[in-house]
Amino acid sequence: MQVDPRGQRFAAAVTTLVLIAVLVTGNAVLLAGQALVFAIATVGGLRLAPYGVVFRVLVRPRLGPPAELEEQAPPRFAQGVGLVFALAGTAGYALGADWLGIGATAFALGAAFLNAVFGFCLGCEMYPLIRRITTKIRSDREVPA
């Protein structure tokens, strides 16, 4: 399925603002809310992604049609990466390990900001690197013949 890339930029911009608010207030509930948004986008697809819905209803009618569409798989995978960091951060804040809350939220903020401002999808780019590392670990574990 294809999606409007401007919707991704918009969603990343909203995510950036939410994550800045999380860092400033240290509010675990707000971060949990953002984790839920990531989860819906990852599991349900970008059609159901809350910020994407806002974009379609409020922003897109004011813009012209998109110059080009893009595959939803890369941004959807990136939402999954965001989910992992948001969950780790929520756990950190909730359990009083503020360093974990701040650290995980900071990573997610960096990625969301790069996506919003530069259109650069860190989660998408990391995918082959992650695969490289995980398969290396697996092959290292194998018993040599």
Added chain:
Amino acid sequence: MEGAIVAAVVLAAATVFGLVRKRRDGVLRERRGNGMAGEPPDEQLLAVVELGERATLVQFSSAFCAPCRTTRRVLGEVAALVEGVSHVELDAEAHLELVRRLNVLRTPTTLVLDTAGREVRRAAGAPRKADVIAALGAAIG
């Protein structure tokens, strides 16, 4: 307070990173320690890539990669335009061993190979058409 400082630092660092990345993205560079006289071509690469007559554009792609599509279009157009140049696209996931050997860190990564299959230039990120044609000049000339 700590969190606000961290937020400011992250935004500043991401801005610097983004600007540097934007400048470097898709630029075809000569690899360090890989001069024209250079090392022999990578045998494992030659095993999976059918070389073009004069030069070959090897593209590493992955499923989760939007700029790979742009790169495919650009390299395909160049291959059609320049006689004796072929475009080969490899799925990074299906060639993980090769990806590691060649130290491909991102997709898309484009390698420009000369007629013998030696790497002459490489770009991480979607390269521009004019730059690819210029790099072919180095591979063929």
